[in-house]
Amino acid sequence: MATWRQVVYDTWSSLKQAFDDGDISISHVQYWVSVHASQLLSQHIDKRDSGAHLTEFHNIQVSTDPITGYKYVDLPADIFDYDKDGGIEFISYGVCVDDCTPPFTSVMFSRITPSASRLLYFTEEERPTPANPYFYRIDDRIYFLGLECINACGIDMAIYMTVDPMTCDLDDDFPLPDELIPVLIRRVLDIGRFVMSMPTDRINEGDTTVGGSQNIPTSKLISVNSMNQPSAAEQQAMIAAQQQQQQQ
Amino acid sequence: MTLSFENFITAQEIMADALVIINDEEQKLFRPGWYQRNIHTGMKRLNYAAPYLRTYTDIPIPENLIIDVPAGVFNIVDIFVWSGEDCVLSETQRVFHKDGFFTSGHLKGSTARNNGQSDLFINQYGSASSILYYNTHNGSIMLSDACYGYDYIRLVYDGFPKSASDAKFIPDFCREALVGYVVERAFFALQGRDLAYNRLYLTAKNDLYVSPNPGEPSKWDFALRMMKKLDKKYMDDLAEYLSKMAY
Numbered sequence: 001m002a003t004w005r006q007v008v009y010d011t012w013s014s015l016k017q018a019f020d021d022g023d024i025s026i027s028h029v030q031y032w033v034s035v036h037a038s039q040l041l042s043q044h045i046d047k048r049d050s051g052a053h054l055t056e057f058h059n060i061q062v063s064t065d066p067i068t069g070y071k072y073v074d075l076p077a078d079i080f081d082y083d084k085d086g087g088i089e090f091i092s093y094g095v096c097v098d099d100c101t102p103p104f105t106s107v108m109f110s111r112i113t114p115s116a117s118r119l120l121y122f123t124e125e126e127r128p129t130p131a132n133p134y135f136y137r138i139d140d141r142i143y144f145l146g147l148e149c150i151n152a153c154g155i156d157m158a159i160y161m162t163v164d165p166m167t168c169d170l171d172d173d174f175p176l177p178d179e180l181i182p183v184l185i186r187r188v189l190d191i192g193r194f195v196m197s198m199p200t201d202r203i204n205e206g207d208t209t210v211g212g213s214q215n216i217p218t219s220k221l222i223s224v225n226s227m228n229q230p231s232a233a234e235q236q237a238m239i240a241a242q243q244q245q246q247q248q
Numbered sequence: 249m250t251l252s253f254e255n256f257i258t259a260q261e262i263m264a265d266a267l268v269i270i271n272d273e274e275q276k277l278f279r280p281g282w283y284q285r286n287i288h289t290g291m292k293r294l295n296y297a298a299p300y301l302r303t304y305t306d307i308p309i310p311e312n313l314i315i316d317v318p319a320g321v322f323n324i325v326d327i328f329v330w331s332g333e334d335c336v337l338s339e340t341q342r343v344f345h346k347d348g349f350f351t352s353g354h355l356k357g358s359t360a361r362n363n364g365q366s367d368l369f370i371n372q373y374g375s376a377s378s379i380l381y382y383n384t385h386n387g388s389i390m391l392s393d394a395c396y397g398y399d400y401i402r403l404v405y406d407g408f409p410k411s412a413s414d415a416k417f418i419p420d421f422c423r424e425a426l427v428g429y430v431v432e433r434a435f436f437a438l439q440g441r442d443l444a445y446n447r448l449y450l451t452a453k454n455d456l457y458v459s460p461n462p463g464e465p466s467k468w469d470f471a472l473r474m475m476k477k478l479d480k481k482y483m484d485d486l487a488e489y490l491s492k493m494a495y
Contacts, residue, residue, distance in 0.1 A: 110275065111276070125285040125288070
């Protein structure tokens with residue numbers, strides 16, 4: 001598996017910017033790589049039913065909102081915003097309920113939305129209880145229904161995380177399958193090429209002045225109040241010299 | 249119908265089969281409670297058509313002689329009153345139904361069309377003052393004053409067990425019918441999200457209710473037939489009993 005350093009430096013050197021005064025810095029390339037890696041990874045997970053990119057967090061402490069009293073946990077990382085909160089693969093209790101079986105095989109939290117949760121209380125089978133709990137997401141918080149009357153210590157959660165653009169350690173494994181790296185590098189090179197194809201936007205030629213750049217004086221402007229003002233004869237000589245230059 | 253406890257399966261076993269067919273192993277199309285509720289609905293439909301769970305319960309007779317019908321009861325088969333302890337029953341008496349009998353409690357009087365007169369039906373079983381009778385109203389069983397003094401009422405009924413996903417309450421031969429029922433309900437509901445499910449719904453419906461071959465019952469009919477047919481000794485004894493006209 002490739003590392004961040006291999007991917008980033010490969011791309012950076014391919015852009016021919018690997019020198020001190022280059023317009024595109026290594027951090028710039030790293031940011032592009034992480035953003036595009038996120039997009040490719042999102043598409044990859046969406047297409048393939050695989051646990052290769054699933055990250056599990058254990059024993060996340062459940063908090064209680066001091067104002068509303070709702071039970072919640074904060075998402076441990078940024079997740080892909082798939083349809084119906086698909087970025088969360090599962091949430092379960094953090095302790096074994098049955099003998100010897102992993103917690104996520106016993107009680108799973110079902111996904112619901114706040115507006116649809118009212119329906120749950122209409123039937124006995126769907127009513128939120130500690131044995132049949134639900135979760136819903138608001139912003140980066142996961143709230144729970146059914147845990148109101150118990151002290152749930154910790155929960156387990158498996159999520160599909162985005163690629164963190166703030167990754168500092170370049171020697172970490174790159175979070176994309178090797179077969180997608182050529183696609184990623186091509187995309188980043190396209191961006192770099194696009195950026196470098198617009199040099200004129202980065203030079204101020206004064207085109208916005210009245211009359212254009214032709215009216216910008218080419219000789220030194222001298223104030224009439226200057227102490228070093230030349231004499232009339234000197235001024236005439238200078239004007240004559242300029243006229244000669246123009247005629248030539 | 250007589251079945252060993254080992255011949256019963258849980259709602260979870262039905263779900264395990266149905267979820268694979270619906271392609272919802274992760275239970276994200278429908279919530280777990282939805283599946284559980286439909287399994288119970290299917291089992292209730294079968295049970296109403298062919299009651300399979302005949303059981304009884306003993307309830308202490310209260311001072312006012314009015315008893316709430318227990319949860320799960322949908323067909324009262326018989327009522328007795330008795331005294332004594334659980335292990336030794338004594339003074340067992342049968343309680344009869346009296347049409348239109350209403351009372352608000354012990355020694356508070358009662359109303360009925362033939363109240364205070366000889367009842368053409370229950371008079372066959374003794375004098376009017378000693379006859380034990382009851383009527384049901386709004387989920388309550390009202391007993392006559394003659395029942396006062398007995399300790400317990402024994403209710404024999406066709407009922408339905410309280411829903412629990414891990415309780416064994418489904419006869420094994422209902423498995424295919426219930427799996428088919430849940431699948432059919434799921435595809436029916438999915439039509440509201442995407443009409444492409446219509447074909448799957450029709451397929452599931454045919455699979456459940458239509459006979460696969462001439463002479464063979466459909467899955468649903470098979471379950472119903474089995475619920476009515478099992479218990480050969482009961483059927484044989486009943487036939488002999490009726491043939492002797494000894495009832």
